[in-house]
Amino acid sequence: MSASRDRKIPRVTPVAEGPLLVEGPAEIVLPDGSVILCERPVVALCTCRRTLRAPFCDTSHRSRPRATRAARSNATDAAASGPAEESGPS
Numbered sequence: 001m002s003a004s005r006d007r008k009i010p011r012v013t014p015v016a017e018g019p020l021l022v023e024g025p026a027e028i029v030l031p032d033g034s035v036i037l038c039e040r041p042v043v044a045l046c047t048c049r050r051t052l053r054a055p056f057c058d059t060s061h062r063s064r065p066r067a068t069r070a071a072r073s074n075a076t077d078a079a080a081s082g083p084a085e086e087s088g089p090s
């Protein structure tokens, strides 16, 4: 059996509107090339970019859910159509 088959296959679980849960221990490679060894059983990596502890999730994603594609599209459409007409007496 090859060496790659002997290695444990890491499990990565995306959480809806939340982090990626990576089965640990894991080595996290940062953009500058440095490596953080995480020995916890599960490491939560931020995907929302609101964390103050990048690259790790600090639960900031819970404060405001990420806008869905449909909600963003509706907001863009509303902005493009201009101000809404007001109803009522003038």
Ligand code: FES
Residues within 6 Å of the ligand: 017, 018, 019, 020, 045, 046, 047, 048, 049, 050, 051, 056, 057, 058, 059, 060, 061, 062
């Ligand atoms: S995913 Fe949790 S803070 Fe970004």
